[in-house]
Amino acid sequence: MSIVIESLGIRAGDFHLESVSIRVESGGYAVLMGRTGCGKTTLLETVCGLNPATSGRIVLGGVDVTAAAPAARGVGYVPQDGVLFPTMTVKDHLRFAPRMHRWPKDETEARVAELAGALGIRELLDRKPKGLSGGERQRVALGRALAARPAVLCLDEPLSALDEHTRAEMYELLADVRRHTPVTTLHVTHSREEADRLADHVFRLEPTGLAEVARP
Amino acid sequence: MIGTAAKRKASNRPFAACLATVAGAYVLLILAMLLADATFTSWADMKEALASREIRYAIKLSFVSSTITAILSVWFAVPIGYLLSRFEFHGKPLVDAILDIPIVLPPMVIGLSLLILFQTPIGRAVEGVIPITYEVPSVILAQFAVACAFAIRTMVVTFDQIDTRPERVALTLGCNPAQAFWHVALPQALRGSLAAGLLAWARALGEFGPILVFSGATRMRTEVLPSTVFLELSVGNIDRAVAVSLIMVTVAVVLLIIGRVLGLQEGRR
Numbered sequence: 001m002s003i004v005i006e007s008l009g010i011r012a013g014d015f016h017l018e019s020v021s022i023r024v025e026s027g028g029y030a031v032l033m034g035r036t037g038c039g040k041t042t043l044l045e046t047v048c049g050l051n052p053a054t055s056g057r058i059v060l061g062g063v064d065v066t067a068a069a070p071a072a073r074g075v076g077y078v079p080q081d082g083v084l085f086p087t088m089t090v091k092d093h094l095r096f097a098p099r100m101h102r103w104p105k106d107e108t109e110a111r112v113a114e115l116a117g118a119l120g121i122r123e124l125l126d127r128k129p130k131g132l133s134g135g136e137r138q139r140v141a142l143g144r145a146l147a148a149r150p151a152v153l154c155l156d157e158p159l160s161a162l163d164e165h166t167r168a169e170m171y172e173l174l175a176d177v178r179r180h181t182p183v184t185t186l187h188v189t190h191s192r193e194e195a196d197r198l199a200d201h202v203f204r205l206e207p208t209g210l211a212e213v214a215r216p
Numbered sequence: 217m218i219g220t221a222a223k224r225k226a227s228n229r230p231f232a233a234c235l236a237t238v239a240g241a242y243v244l245l246i247l248a249m250l251l252a253d254a255t256f257t258s259w260a261d262m263k264e265a266l267a268s269r270e271i272r273y274a275i276k277l278s279f280v281s282s283t284i285t286a287i288l289s290v291w292f293a294v295p296i297g298y299l300l301s302r303f304e305f306h307g308k309p310l311v312d313a314i315l316d317i318p319i320v321l322p323p324m325v326i327g328l329s330l331l332i333l334f335q336t337p338i339g340r341a342v343e344g345v346i347p348i349t350y351e352v353p354s355v356i357l358a359q360f361a362v363a364c365a366f367a368i369r370t371m372v373v374t375f376d377q378i379d380t381r382p383e384r385v386a387l388t389l390g391c392n393p394a395q396a397f398w399h400v401a402l403p404q405a406l407r408g409s410l411a412a413g414l415l416a417w418a419r420a421l422g423e424f425g426p427i428l429v430f431s432g433a434t435r436m437r438t439e440v441l442p443s444t445v446f447l448e449l450s451v452g453n454i455d456r457a458v459a460v461s462l463i464m465v466t467v468a469v470v471l472l473i474i475g476r477v478l479g480l481q482e483g484r485r
Contacts, residue, residue: 086382101390
């Protein structure tokens with residue numbers, strides 16, 4: 001499913017962005033870079049439907065979702081720090097989106113088993129978020145976002161708080177997800193290394209607007 | 217540098233001593249009051265008080281009405297607390313201020329206001345279906361009018377302390393706002409809801425002014441434990457009044473212990 005953002009305007013408190021345009025083809029991996037406070041997260045949240053757009057359009061897979069509720073967009077969102085549900089076990093996190101989309105129980109359980117295996121979190125299924133390491137939290141957040149098979153995945157600095165070893169594992173994991181899941185990804189980061197290792201398209205958000213950066 | 221640090225440490229002492237003195241004086245006053253009650257009465261007085269049919273009825277009515285009030289208060293306080301914590305709307309400061317009125321209004325005035333309310337045409341119509349004034353439902357309504365305001369304050373603080381981001385993430389996972397509240401916010405507010413219920417229960421148990429005005433203090437009908445203390449005192453039966461007071465002190469201490477054991481502090485998760 002392609003991601004097309006056309007002349008998007010966003011206002012959140014005193015902050016505003018104007019005329020942002022992005023195009024990522026189906027199955028592509030776009031990295032959005034920029035300085036802290038330049039609006040990367042706000043833009044990502046607008047794609048997810050958590051912030052309203054003041055102008056322009058967001059088109060996912062040919063469907064204009066600019067005014068659609070977050071639940072209706074088919075976007076999986078991995079926020080910064082994972083933001084897990086404190087009262088739920090890891091298994092409940094993986095079940096959450098399929099349950100909300102009223103999947104049959106056996107299909108949900110099969111999906112939980114599949115994700116737990118793919119993300120290497122089988123041992124964690126009965127644990128709650130408290131006490132999980134940074135890498136484990138990100139894996140669970142990724143699994144929760146992918147559980148209902150979204151066509152678009154939005155990642156907000158998923159590797160920023162991880163040590164070098166865990167980050168290397170997560171690179172492998174994200175590359176794996178890309179190989180095995182037909183998902184179009186929008187990944188926000190400060191890190192040039194993440195962009196170099198993962199992206200097909202790199203966009204840089206500047207005060208003057210958004211520009212696509214040539215890949216090295 | 218060391219000399220300066222040592223001097224600074226020494227200069228902290230008078231301040232710490234002042235704080236300790238003030239705190240000590242108040243703690244002492246509380247303990248002295250409880251000790252005075254405990255030494256004034258005897259086990260025999262307590263047994264005699266507990267043997268009285270009227271006092272047993274008052275205990276039963278107090279416990280049942282306070283429990284119903286606590287449940288009702290939590291039912292109201294959870295959605296109202298969530299509304300005030302999560303949503304911005306026109307007139308919010310006004311609604312917020314109105315919800316504090318039962319906390320600051322003199323208790324007798326609350327009772328009088330309820331009494332007058334049930335003399336209006338609407339009130340009389342309700343009375344035509346369920347008799348309220350000077351009956352048991354008036355006890356619950358008088359307790360609820362005050363206790364619910366305290367429960368709401370606890371729930372607002374509880375929801376304010378809960379991160380909103382998980383609820384936002386839940387919206388992207390297929391939830392509507394009601395499902396995000398039910399599946400994500402509410403389970404995190406469980407301890408806060410228990411604290412609100414406990415606080416409402418304790419407030420309801422100690423409520424006297426509104427009940428006296430709105431329900432009266434009729435024995436074997438609308439008499440609750442604070443009314444018993446008042447009735448016994450008014451006929452000069454201080455022993456029984458103190459014995460009943462000690463029952464309430466015991467309940468208060470038990471509530472405090474339950475709150476501490478469950479790790480509940482007002483407004484904290």
